Amino acid sequence: MTTPLDQMTILPVILPAMAAAFLVLALRHHLAGQRIASIGVTLLLVGIAAFLLAQASDGTVRAYRLGDWPAPYGITLVLDRLSATLLLLTAVLALCVVVYAAGGVDGRGRHFHPLFQFQLMGINGAFLTGDVFNLFVFFEVMLIASYGLMLHGGGPARLKAGFQYVAINLLASVVFLVGVGLIYAVTGTLNMADLAVKVPQVAEADAALLKAGALLLFLVFATKAALVPLHWWLPATYAGASAPAAAMFMIMTKVGAYAIIRVYGLVFGAGAGPLALAAAPFVIPAALVTLAVGAIGLVGSRTLRDLSAFAVIASMGTLLVAIGLFDAAGLAAGLYYLVHSTLAGAALFLIAGLVQEQRGAARDRLVPGPAMAGETLIGGLFFLAAIALVGLPPLSGFLGKVMILKAAQASAIWPWIWGLILAASLVMTFGFARAGSVLFWASGPASGTKPPPALSLAAVVLFLGLMVAWTLAAGPATDGLQLTARQALDRSAYIGAVLGPDARLAARD
Template sequence: MQALLALWGTHAPVLSVLLPSLTAVALLLLGDHDGLSAQGGPHGSARVRWQRALSLASAALGLAMAVGLVARAASGELMVYELGEWPAPFGIVLVLDRLSALMVLLTQVVAVPVLWYACGGWDVRGRHFHAVFHFQLMGLNGAFLTGDLFNLFVFFEVLLIASYVLMLHGLGRERLRMGVHYVVLNLTASALFLIGVAMFYSVTGTLNMADAALQVARLQGDALRLAQSAALILLVVFGLKAALVPLYFWLPGTYAAASAPVAALFALMTKVGVYSIVRVHWVIFGVDAGAASLTAQPWLLPAALLTSVLGVLGALAAHTLARMVAYLTVSSVGTILTGVALFTPATLSAALYYTLHSTVVIAGLFLFTELVAAQRGAMADRLQPAPAVREPVLLGVMMLFGAASAAGLPPLPGFLGKLMLLQSTADLPVQPWVWAMVLGVGLMTLLGLARAGVVMFWHVQPDDGSVTAAGSSARLLAAPWIFMGLTVAMALAASPIKAYTDALAQQLTDKDHYAATVLQRQGGADVPTTRPYDGRRVLPNDAAPTGAVQEDRP
């Protein structure tokens, strides 16, 4: 046991990537189920039982490892893992800090109950579900842990290729149609990603994030403008992944068409885009990036505010519960990126707390959607009167709880996250806009979900014989309740979580320590002095000498 703990202590970052990868390979070697119909077939076959046991055990072990990563990162330690023992910036490195540890933990927290739900029958409606699921986890964990821009692209491709297969899992005409759109858009974004990375490398000569932050601060003239162009191209790429206006149009139809466990897992996909925006535009093009400082802010903040508003308007206009939840995903991304786009540690901390809440709630709502649809017969999740559900009290309470949390009613974590965001904007010039957006979107979210609840649970019709007992399974009901329980836990543990996100935001502003640790430089002599952005300083791209911060003038 001590040897295993020592091994984990030395190789912790890479093991979080290798575990799902090796699990996926083992599941492929184990082989797929044989002769199963589109409706699930014999769930109890020995091969299926082995697949599920191995898959769930790996996900649970990954969750335990992720908890260990957060415990290790909470001390403020930066762990740099050099693949092949090539030092940065020449070799590929994985970097464990508070942000990467938190996102890996969020991934595993979502993955375990989603996988449990899928084992109720969805996993045998297509080929190699469990193997592809773990390849998806490999891509997600790798994207959160890598310290290199090109390898961020590589892990993006891993998780996207897996998501293409998962998107089509279970087949169906609508799923295939939306899957084609999803693949084409992401292939286009991947091409743009490569173009942006190539442009950035041409002027900095590096793709290591810590080294890139140093090089960008020294750029001037044409090199500076080329780097800023690359930054905006990457913002487009990450904005598409995160579903930022005007690049969000693909998400509602895609998520609504996906199977319930896949849609719940995809709640993490938008957070990869959010994470990449934080990592690139805070660490590389952040406050102390010389003349390139805050390149994205004039575009990011208005887009974030508009995303939240348009997302909730789409939810109000949705005709199915699945599309409503998908639009609420878009709206939550806008709220998160509003905090990111203000570029202060306090707003970023609030945004990250809200990220945890929104991901968990959205994942639970996607699972709930399928359960209630199964009990409404042929009407499924359409927001029209239908026969009464078999579990009106249980599902009704679940709907009420999810709606209250998504809308931000006290004392649930949605309320706490929004309150933190509102408090963090005190004395900022954009405070009225942020308050209007947060409060208005919360009210409209509550109205939309209340309308859906009234239609589904009060406006009932006689049973037409199409209602099934599928949504009454205790195994399936357990998964969304786990997510609801997690939201309660987040409310009870709000203080330590907030302390962690506060320290996380401060750590991201400390480029001296980050660069000195990753690049193994002592004293940070080559690193520009870091000062947290207070929301008031103006940083024109063509003004101030390289590495300087220009203050507002009267």
């Protein structure tokens, strides 16, 4: 029986949807009112997500059935430690970003805040859905909103990057539908829990068709996660977007990583019979190449926004190495690093936005330019963000990489993993040192620009403060994330919550 507390599971989806509609209908021409409403709704989402994480921390997987239709026939939302953790991360990220945007960036185009709320709806829905087809639906909601955010403010470069972004995601959507169709043709269901029960029972004659569908889905998720060679859309897209839009996009690559965890840890996980760990052979090799490409691209970047985009690719490579281990130790380390990389990457994009506004004609190009107003403060913030993203002590990036290296010792190719992660960190150190010296040490006469908006600076400081807090909380955080990882890989608990105790017993057998 569904309780009022269980019904709160749907709030992270419907609250931003209703807020977006309200902003369009009632506050279309009132930017100040949109800012207040958007910040207020996002702050409320932080509170709701924190409550849901506290609720999920008892170890119970909760299923919310819309319309009380029984699974697998109805729409089901599932709350567990993993989805609750990512909901809270998304809400905190969104709060910092919307505060930064309220410093003035949101006024350079129309409908920033409604698009922002619709994107939150799609992201939160993707983390909560218990159905592969509804995962596609929420992907599309998230992407349609991101198209608008990507183009917000206009400009030829942004329009060019936007066309590329739209094209690759439309192609990915087609592949997604083909993969979903193949899986449904073989199993007759798209509910994840029901798939986890039926996939091991698929006839041998149909196994190849089902595997083809599974690998097509993996291509889509790898594209969202910017896994090489499907990463090429990300640098131009993230570098071309406005600073707050690029910072918010940090969570979108994590949606791809989450989908890999959920689908290939649950549906095609260790208990999936002949199709067990169908994507596992591809993840770590591709992740290592992704890490190398990101580090090399970072060193060769000509603007701070390009550097930030390639830092995202490198961090996704590191994260997917941990996820590709498909065990509790690797997943726990990866989740710790996921939180860190999201906060650090978003902070770097916002700093790039500040630099771009303060250097006049030089903008964020890595060439000597005029001194910035507030240069010492911005330079200090850049230094902290660089340390965090490279993975130098004492911040959480260092701790996250140590955890991943330790977990990787269980892999047969651990020397390659260690070597590439450490080498990439060294290369990235040179890249950030070069960028910092050009931007903050080789500056000329003052540019005469106004100091950065207080709200924008406050958002960056808040991000970096959260990273420090994440570092200090590493002990209890990793303990909780180990429980999260074990629960995420426990097929029987998820199946039992969605389909009932009988299905859970069958899954164990």
